[in-house]
Amino acid sequence: MVKLIRGLIDSGALKKDVGEALLAQAQTEHIAAQQALRQAAAPVASAQPKVEPGDVRVPYVSQAVRDKIRDEVKGQIMAQARSEGWAAPNETPEWTKRIRVEGDVRLRNESRFYSDSNDNLGMVDWAAINNGNAYDINPNSNTVLPPQLNTRQDRKNQWKARARLGVIADITEQTSAGVRLATGNDDSPVSTTQTLGGGLEKKSVWLDQAWFSHQPADWLKITGGRFGNPFYSTDILFSNDLNFDGLAAQFNRKLSNERVSLFGTIGVIPLEYSSDKFPGNKGDKMSSETKWLLGAQVGANWKLDQTNSFRGAAAYYEFKNVAGKLSDPCYLYSGQDTACSTDWTRPAFMQRGNTLMLLRNIALNPLDPASTAQPQYLGLASKFRLLDLNARWETRIMNGYPLRLDANYIRNLDYDADEMFARANGGIVNNFDGSGGTDRSAFRSGGNAYMLQATFGKPAPSEKGEWNMMASYKYIEADSMPDGYNDSSFHLGGTNARGYTLGTTYAFDKNTTLSGRWMSSKEVHGQPYAIDLLQLELNTRF
Structure with a gap:
């Protein structure tokens, strides 16, 4: 104013x-x-009460000041909590965001039906011989038959279960690691299914995966350890349960138009190492031997339009050092040897179908040659170098329902029947025409395999109400691939099999499905061996 x-x-x-x-x-x-x-x-100052002995003076702090102090303290505490990762409102610690848990549980009812016309003699369980003590093939010293496969007795309503639990950690944006456990009757690489029953005994749990991966670029990933199949393939070659040991590099990159992307994989997979202790009864041990799978694959995804897409891939797989070898002369009768020089060449795991050869060149006792025991192991007669061609076409028909068509062709480039007989030196033991002959003219095998499959509906139902129906046909000649790694259900695993599969799947809840499959198969060559398989499954995943 x-x-x-x-x-x-x-x-x-x-x-x-x-x-x-x-x-x-x-x-x-x-x-x-x-x-x-x-x-x-x-008057306000004079109105203050007189202070008596023992009284405590409490200064008055306004509500606004108290609120300010509270907010400042809370802010300091929350800042410390966030920096140290031990508490925050509506949040979990930072490290838990980099850990995820996933798994699945499956309950299966399985029935196996064997044809009455199956050959009931001579269906030897070769895998059991290789996994146990060698079998003496000399009828003068051994009158017991080798272990035999079941060929005629049905097995109905067997209940089986599978459970897998994995933990994946994102260490950084480029580096991850994972561990997964799974059930299983044994250490078979192609099945994690556990047969129930057994007197209600506890069931086994195995280390199914343990891997480490690094992504140095957005189009390249390198994985080492024990990991899932890095190749695009079907179960005619590699079982869906099969995991790989070793090292794999995968790339995936879109082209400039973004309608086409290229992908590929290179894998170095050790299959088996020779034992450091072989032979056990000698000071001089054998040199180191390793069986390998070397694989390379390249392919492309092509989005043709809004409803059609195509994927094609070509792969080359070389199985090194897996073929059997005839041993040096082996003097078992004298006790000089307790093992023979090429025992290590027998497969660590096999199913059935491949042509097999005797591995041991057993020296006969000159004092009693006719009665000399000849305990034998078996090895693969063929080498394996595979060309694998895959194709998939996806479209929509009948008011937008998905339809997927798959084709897979495999050729063993190393298949050579004459070379197999020469390597075995007459010791081929299976895959003959049933005439009783065991020479080259009676031998029946082949190096080709193929599969055709159609899937109508959602390929992998996950939401409630989704469904599919599928039909497939497989043809797998005896030496088209190693018999140890493909689907263990079709023809009960292995090669030398042909037949069809019909199946359907329905999701009755989120990530929970009911499915059924009927598989009918028989041999391609050799003794009659036909099997029908019915599987009813309840699956859920999380």
Whole structure:
């Protein structure tokens, strides 16, 4: 107000004497107001109660001040909690965001039906011989038959279960690691199915996966350890349960138009190492031998339009050092040898179908050659170098329902029946025409395999109400691939099999399905061996 009055006087809008009178009045009112304030405050101070001995004075803190102090303390505590990762409102610690758990549980009812026309003699369980003690093939020293496969007795309503539990950690944006456990009757690489029953005994759990991966670029990933199948393939070659040991590099990159992407894989897979202790009864041990799978694959995904897409891939797989070898002369009868030099060449795991050869060149006792025991192991007669061609076409028909068509062709480039007989030196033991002959003219095998499959509906139902129906046909000649790694259900695993599969799947809840499959198969060559398999399954995953 004082400044205003002085401004009016200076501008001439207010006469000087009138302005000075107004200034005097304003100053008087200001002094009176200050005195009134001091008088109003004096009674408050004098009204304070007298302090008695033992009294505690508590200063009054306004609500606004208390709120400010609370917010400041809370802010400091929460900042520390977030930086140390031990607490935050509506949050879990940071490290838990980089860990995820996944798994699945399956309950299966399985029935196996064998044809009455199956050959009931001579269906030897070669895998059992290789997994146990060698079998003496000399009828003069051994009158017991080798272990035999079941060929005619049905097995109905067998209940089986599978459970898998995995933990995956994202160490950084480029590096991950994972561990998975799974059930299984044994250490078979192609099945994690556990047969129930057994007197309600506890069931086994195995290390199914343990891997480490690094992604140096967004189009390249390198994985090492024990990991899932890195190749695009079907179960005619590699079982869906099969995991790989070793090292694999995968790439996937879109082209400039983004309708075509290229992918590929290179894998170095050790299949088996020779024992450091072989032979056990000698100081000089054998040199190191390793069986390998070397694989390379390249392919492309092509999105033709909104409803059609195509995927094609070509792969080359070389199984090194897996073929059997005839041993050096082996003097078992004298006790000089307890094992023969090529025992290590027998497969660590086999199913059935491949042509097999005797591995041991057993020296006969010159004092009693006719009665010399000849305990034998079996090895693969063929080498394996595979060309694998895959194709898939996906489209929509009948008001938008998905349809998927798959084709797979495999050729063993190393298949050579004459070379197999030469390597075995006459020791081929299976895959003959049934005439009783065991020479080259009676031998029946082949190096080709193929599969055709159609899937109508959602390929992998996961949401409630989704479904599919599928039909497939497989043809697998005896030496088209190693018999140890493909689907263990079709023809009960292995090669030398042909037949069809019909199946359907329905999701009755989220990630929970009911499915059924009927598989009918028989041999391609050799002794009659036909099997029908019915599988009803309840699956859920999380």
